Amino acid sequence: MKSCFGKVFFTAIVMAFAVSIMPCTGSAADTIKLGIAGAHSGDLASYGIPSVNAAKLVVKDINAKGGILGSEVVLLVEDDVCKPEVATNTATKLLSNGVDIVMGHICSGATRAALGIYKSENIICMSPSATNPPLTQSGEYPNFYRTIASDDAQARLEVDFALDVLKAGKIAVLHDKGDYGKGLAEFAKSFIEKDPRAEVVLYEGVTPGAVDYSAVVQKIKHSKADTVIFGGYHPEASKIVMQMRKKRMKTCFISDDGVKDDTFIKVAGKYAEGVYATGPKDTSSNPLAIAATEAHKKTYGTDPGAFFLNAYAATQALLNAIEKAGSTDYNAVSKALKTEYVETPLGKIKFDNKGDAIGIGFSIYQVQSGRYVEVK
Amino acid sequence: MDYFLELFLGGLTRGSIYALIALGYTMVYGIIELINFAHGEIYMIGAFTALIVISVLTLMGMNTIAILVIAGVVAVIYSSAYGYTVEKIAYKPLRNAPRLSALISAIGMSLFLQNYVRLAQTPNFLSFPNLIPDFEFIKPYAHIIGSTEIVILITTAVVMVLLTILIKFTNTGKAMRATSQDKTMAMLVGINVNRIISITFVAGSATAAIGGVLIASHIGMINFYIGFMVGIKAFVAAVLGGIGSIPGAVLGGFILGWTESFATGYVSSDYEDVFAFLFLVLILIFRPAGILGRSGKHEI
Incomplete structure (x- = not known):
């Protein structure tokens, strides 16, 4: 693994060149490596797969428009099966593949296990679904952000x-x-x-x-x-x-929201009727959310699952911050995440000093005739 | 008192679930002294087979009892075939190898089957329909015990009696007992030892498949991983009752079920497993061969 000093030094040199030689565009022809980590198989795969799909859709759009700062965005997808002991390996593997920034992990336990590793390498990590409060509130992980409200x-x-x-x-x-x-x-x-x-x-x-x-x-x-x-x-x-x-x-x-998932209704069937669950605020009237859901249906032929929009928003927020920062430098991207608003399917969001998204909330849903319906 | 009775019956049902699976462990151990860790996976495959058959038959519009019987029979046949094959592939070539090798082979087989089902079927939980209708006479007591639970209890008792008859009173059973005492001598008096071992595996797998269908119907959901936890608990039940003993497996299952149920009911479900295994340790301290086990020179 490269040392933290080496990475910052290298980035600084690249930046210096970029500023002096190519004032308008960033360093060209390089790729931005976006890591996608989470449960992609196992019991909880239904939470992780939608995040992969969301990232693929966002990145496809962005690359079609010429990428970020002139570089193409590539995805590094790694499975942690939602287990903390696997998540540390997942994180290490992403780092050794030279990841720039990470969208994930899905489960709180796995996220916490991986965060320490990202922190030591100054890698920003944004989860669409890890809601455990101390992840942001303890202040222990300044490199952590999330597009979901905490528990x-x-x-x-x-x-x-x-x-x-x-x-x-x-x-x-x-x-x-x-x-x-x-x-x-x-x-x-x-x-x-x-x-x-x-x-x-x-x-x-x-x-x-x-x-x-x-x-x-x-x-x-x-x-x-x-x-x-x-x-x-x-x-x-x-x-x-x-x-x-x-x-x-x-x-x-x-x-x-661990239960606000269609798998719950499918498995429990008629017994699920009347069960209440909290979940991310209904965004079905947001045009960006409608477009993202449509794109998912067109590409994958199904309705997107849990946390799809959160993952979509997280990917957009990360890439937008890189673009505004002009590089993948840790401090610049952190600053951009906290200052620049971005339009996402969840609404217009930015992040507070602890890493929680401003402008995101929860609603109560109830299972009614086999579907989750928002309770007003 | 009502509360006690409910916990007692809950523990009994859970115990008979463990017992149905424990029977297979104990039979195989009794004959070839191998802990067949793939047994839990045979149970899981039984449940999956039944679910596939049920889905097809439901589309054809059969009534539930017919579906239950056909699904049960298909699951038994299919799982028995798996049990037979597993023995031939993973254990027979190792019969004269050190016992540890066969044990490792069993663990490998268990992981292989788990991941095979995960890849060939799905990693997700699937809903398993409730096949046993609500009996009329049980309706007033439905808050205490359901009809599925009664069917599981009765089935466990019937299977235990049938297996005891098989082992105690038939020629095959006599050959089984002879094989378990001394394989070489059994061969010398003309017993086809390979066939007897196969029959043991088939019988054990059949009980696991029956268990798979009933338990999945009771719980209402299955995935590739269900065999693991049940397998471990059933193994504990078999050891508790005295591994190698048929009534011991059932007794062990009940004791484990009750321990867990009462620990949850009167202490806290946080400590469910702690109490279950504490009890195991205590029993093994005072009766190293299990409650109904015969202490002898055998060792694992």
């Missing part, structure tokens, strides 16, 4: 919805013990405890991949909870919901 915003919305709209009094909070699910559940629990209208009657972690969850479901019933808030992903959520409904329980089920 505490999501937990806040879930709790407000349960209390204000569903009028819940007894809430069971469950999670899958993962970085993402447990983080969200902890926020939800602390928000409920601060509110006198409701109490947490059960707070538990379930084992992901267990054969069944009948004991936990019995426990929910025993706790007399009227609402369940679950932090985690759809495989566990669908098992829990199905067993609850088979046991004739009508308890409301609220979950997160």
